[in-house]
Amino acid sequence: MKTKLGNIIKNNFIYIIMIIAIIAGAVVVALKGFEYSIENIDHQRLEVILDVPYNEDEMDDLIDSVISDKYILRTSSLFKTIVAIDSKEFTDEEITNVLNKINEKYNTNYSLKNLKLSEIIDKYNLSDIENMEDKEVEDAISKIKEEYNLEYTKEELADTESIKVDLTNIKAIDVLDTLKKFIVPLSIAVVLILLFIALRAVKYDKLVFIKDLLKLIITELFLVAVVAIIRIPISSLVITGIVAIGIVELLALNVQNERMIKRNKLKEENE
Amino acid sequence: MKKDKSTKILWMILLILIIVLIAAISFVGILRRNLNSWENIIPDYELSRELDKMSVLTFSVDDSTEPAEEKDEDVSDETSTEVNQTVSDDEEISENTEDANESSESEKESTEVPVNPKEILTNSNYDKVKEIIEKRLASAEINDSEIVVDYETGDINIYVPYNDQANSVADYVTAQGDVQLVDTETQEVLMTRDMISSVQSYSTISQDSLENGTEAGITYDYGLQINLTNEGVNKLGELTKTYIKVENGDEESEPKTLDVQLDGQTVYTTYFDPSGTYTYLTIPVYTNIQENQRELYESSIRIYETNINSGLLPIKYVANYTTYLENETNKLAILIGAGICLAILVIMSIYFIIKYKGKGLLGVISQIGFVAVYLLLVRFAREPLTVFALVSIFAVCLINYVFINKLLKKDLKTSFAQVLINYALKIMPILICAVVFVFATSVELKSVGVVLFWGLLALMPYNLIFTNNLFNLQNDIKKIGGKK
Numbered sequence: 001m002k003t004k005l006g007n008i009i010k011n012n013f014i015y016i017i018m019i020i021a022i023i024a025g026a027v028v029v030a031l032k033g034f035e036y037s038i039e040n041i042d043h044q045r046l047e048v049i050l051d052v053p054y055n056e057d058e059m060d061d062l063i064d065s066v067i068s069d070k071y072i073l074r075t076s077s078l079f080k081t082i083v084a085i086d087s088k089e090f091t092d093e094e095i096t097n098v099l100n101k102i103n104e105k106y107n108t109n110y111s112l113k114n115l116k117l118s119e120i121i122d123k124y125n126l127s128d129i130e131n132m133e134d135k136e137v138e139d140a141i142s143k144i145k146e147e148y149n150l151e152y153t154k155e156e157l158a159d160t161e162s163i164k165v166d167l168t169n170i171k172a173i174d175v176l177d178t179l180k181k182f183i184v185p186l187s188i189a190v191v192l193i194l195l196f197i198a199l200r201a202v203k204y205d206k207l208v209f210i211k212d213l214l215k216l217i218i219t220e221l222f223l224v225a226v227v228a229i230i231r232i233p234i235s236s237l238v239i240t241g242i243v244a245i246g247i248v249e250l251l252a253l254n255v256q257n258e259r260m261i262k263r264n265k266l267k268e269e270n271e
Numbered sequence: 272m273k274k275d276k277s278t279k280i281l282w283m284i285l286l287i288l289i290i291v292l293i294a295a296i297s298f299v300g301i302l303r304r305n306l307n308s309w310e311n312i313i314p315d316y317e318l319s320r321e322l323d324k325m326s327v328l329t330f331s332v333d334d335s336t337e338p339a340e341e342k343d344e345d346v347s348d349e350t351s352t353e354v355n356q357t358v359s360d361d362e363e364i365s366e367n368t369e370d371a372n373e374s375s376e377s378e379k380e381s382t383e384v385p386v387n388p389k390e391i392l393t394n395s396n397y398d399k400v401k402e403i404i405e406k407r408l409a410s411a412e413i414n415d416s417e418i419v420v421d422y423e424t425g426d427i428n429i430y431v432p433y434n435d436q437a438n439s440v441a442d443y444v445t446a447q448g449d450v451q452l453v454d455t456e457t458q459e460v461l462m463t464r465d466m467i468s469s470v471q472s473y474s475t476i477s478q479d480s481l482e483n484g485t486e487a488g489i490t491y492d493y494g495l496q497i498n499l500t501n502e503g504v505n506k507l508g509e510l511t512k513t514y515i516k517v518e519n520g521d522e523e524s525e526p527k528t529l530d531v532q533l534d535g536q537t538v539y540t541t542y543f544d545p546s547g548t549y550t551y552l553t554i555p556v557y558t559n560i561q562e563n564q565r566e567l568y569e570s571s572i573r574i575y576e577t578n579i580n581s582g583l584l585p586i587k588y589v590a591n592y593t594t595y596l597e598n599e600t601n602k603l604a605i606l607i608g609a610g611i612c613l614a615i616l617v618i619m620s621i622y623f624i625i626k627y628k629g630k631g632l633l634g635v636i637s638q639i640g641f642v643a644v645y646l647l648l649v650r651f652a653r654e655p656l657t658v659f660a661l662v663s664i665f666a667v668c669l670i671n672y673v674f675i676n677k678l679l680k681k682d683l684k685t686s687f688a689q690v691l692i693n694y695a696l697k698i699m700p701i702l703i704c705a706v707v708f709v710f711a712t713s714v715e716l717k718s719v720g721v722v723l724f725w726g727l728l729a730l731m732p733y734n735l736i737f738t739n740n741l742f743n744l745q746n747d748i749k750k751i752g753g754k755k
Contacts, residue, residue, distance in 0.1 A: 056599040056600070060600075072598070073598075073600065074596045074597060074598045074599075075596070075597045075599070076594055076595050076596055076597075077595060078595060084594075084596060170428075171419045171420070171421045171426075171428060172419070173417055173419055173430070174419070177417070177418075178713070178715070181711070181712055181713035181715075181716070182713055182715075182716060184711075185707050185708055185710070185711040185713070185716050186716075188707050189703055189704050189707040189708070192703045192707065193699070193700045193703050193704075196699050196700075196703065200696070236321070236715060237658055240657070240658065240659040240715050243659075244659060244662065247700060247701070247704055250700040251697075251698065251700045251701060254697060254698075254699055254700050255697050258693075258696055258697050
């Protein structure tokens with residue numbers, strides 16, 4: 001009895017390990033959920049107009065030295081004169097540091113004041129500041145100082161052309177949207193492949209469909225568990241990676257099946 | 272015998288030269304002089320938006336207002352509509368309408384109401400908007416797109432590749448896709464969108480007659496054929512009895528007309544021949560279009576068709592702004608990945624030469640030829656390539672490599688067909704995925720499907736023509752040499 005159990009464990013050792021990992025992964029998901037890539041969570045985009053083309057590597061090094069969190073660096077102009085940095089959330093300190101570094105490198109003069117200008121103009125209805133009473137402007141300036149801790153002059157508030165830094169909130173691309181589009185074609189492909197395997201092996205192994213399906217499910221869940229445990233940010237790339245590994249596994253199972261059929265045919269011929 | 276050997280050597284050289292030529296076309300291209308530069312006439316690889324440039328179009332819920340008009344009890348009879356109509360003897364109507372926008376003047380009380388009332392700004396309507404826009408973009412073959420809805424504000428961000436198609440996205444989002452028939456005079460709605468089953472765009476060509484010595488030219492008319500539901504056909508039956516020209520003795524009275532409105536804009540005014548039977552309506556939207564404007568109006572009528580057939584957008588949207596985004600890091604990653612794949616193929620080629628000597632070298636030449644042919648097919652397929660598709664290209668190259676290895680290992684008794692069938696049985700999962708994924712709506716899967724499909728389709732004929740013949744010729748040459 002003990003030997004039989006030992007044999008089962010020995011033969012399915014890898015699957016036992018995988019099942020343990022799946023349970024651990026389920027616990028991690030229940031407690032902490034999945035980690036998502038920046039594009040797949042609500043995040044912020046800091047855009048800075050440089051007026052001159054910048055070097056991607058230099059900019060990457062510059063941003064990397066001041067932002068501790070993960071970020072995506074992209075250009076948002078055809079001539080590479082606007083840099084767009086996507087990150088989960090920017091603190092005022094991080095923005096100041098980024099702008100200081102950019103000022104040093106590109107001889108600009110940007111600050112948090114520049115970034116907040118459009119928000120302040122909207123909030124305090126200052127778009128027509130030139131025609132406003134001095135008293136009104138002074139009141140607005142003192143309110144701004146109180147709320148934002150930033151000191152502006154009337155000229156600075158009127159100079160909307162100097163707005164060259166922008167911070168916008170970007171909505172997440174839903175991972176479920178990607179998954180939804182995958183479900184039907186993948187299910188059809190998997191069922192057809194397993195049917196093919198089962199029909200080829202029907203003479204020698206009637207349970208091959210179920211066995212291979214279980215193996216595939218265990219492998220896919222194992223991969224999802226690994227992604228959850230080691231906190232790999234989920235993105236469409238990770239999803240396609242998991243799918244690709246599943247297809248490779250089906251290929252391996254099919255090759256294994258063909259070999260089994262060949263072996264059995266040879267055996268029959270010899271008998 | 273010597274002649275035989277020479278012929279076979281010549282054949283082998285010819286096959287190798289063809290492979291070299293294909294490789295040159297694929298890796299270098301066919302260059303043509305274009306002004307001061309050289310232009311490659313072979314199409315370039317198309318990368319998906321995640322690997323290349325993309326446009327992000329932002330739309331927001333229209334927060335404007337429109338006058339809510341309440342009609343007075345006494346409706347004036349005055350009308351300024353002029354209609355020149357010719358009703359065909361069968362079911363179709365074809366008339367030219369002069370300006371039909373001026374409706375009856377009546378005393379109206381007007382108050383401003385929001386274009387999108389608060390009660391329609393619900394999550395289920397946002398979902399419906401997303402679904403309809405997805406359908407519209409798919410019909411317009413803007414496939415590599417991602418729609419993100421902000422359920423708090425209703426704002427929509429649409430990610431599309433940065434190309435000419437990006438400019439047309441707004442046409443599919445800002446139009447609601449509404450069609451209705453209204454009384455020209457009273458503006459009473461006579462037929463709503465739900466009585467219309469579908470629309471089909473059409474075009475007609477007409478030759479202008481030679482007038483005043485000017486050259487006769489071709490002009491185009493573009494319109495929509497409006498197909499109706501059973502309810503719509505019944506309603507149209509009623510309308511064709513009401514909206515007619517009434518004859519009072521010898522005097523001709525003004526006909527009672529109705530307007531066809533697309534998204535609230537009157538595009539056509541008409542009346543019917545009461546003796547006719549109508550099951551659908553033919554609406555000329557653009558008439559007398561010159562050749563140089565043809566493309567513009569043709570695409571415009573198709574947009575109408577797509578928008579109406581995809582369903583009515585429950586919420587009206589306005590275009591906000593477009594952001595351009597490009598990620599250089601991804602391109603660098605592709606280059607690094609391509610370098611690694613190339614290194615793997617080189618190592619495998621060295622293995623071929625070491626293990627199979629001369630025949631191995633022929634295998635390597637054949638493999639290079641296959642990669643060249645395959646990459647040409649990928650370029651002509653014009654499918655945007657995703658990361659997954661790029662990995663699949665490498666996978667197909669490996670599959671071909673393994674197949675050549677099997678051909679190298681096969682003994683003289685085994686035929687090419689036998690090796691191919693055995694191999695096809697082993698790679699059947701990939702074949703199934705290729706066929707299924709070609710029909711997927713997801714760009715990630717479709718791209719993989721197309722890439723795998725063309726690769727696996729090229730594998731059999733290519734290896735039959737080149738690899739198999741090269742190996743057979745080499746065997747024959749060896750045999751002749753041995754006999755000598």
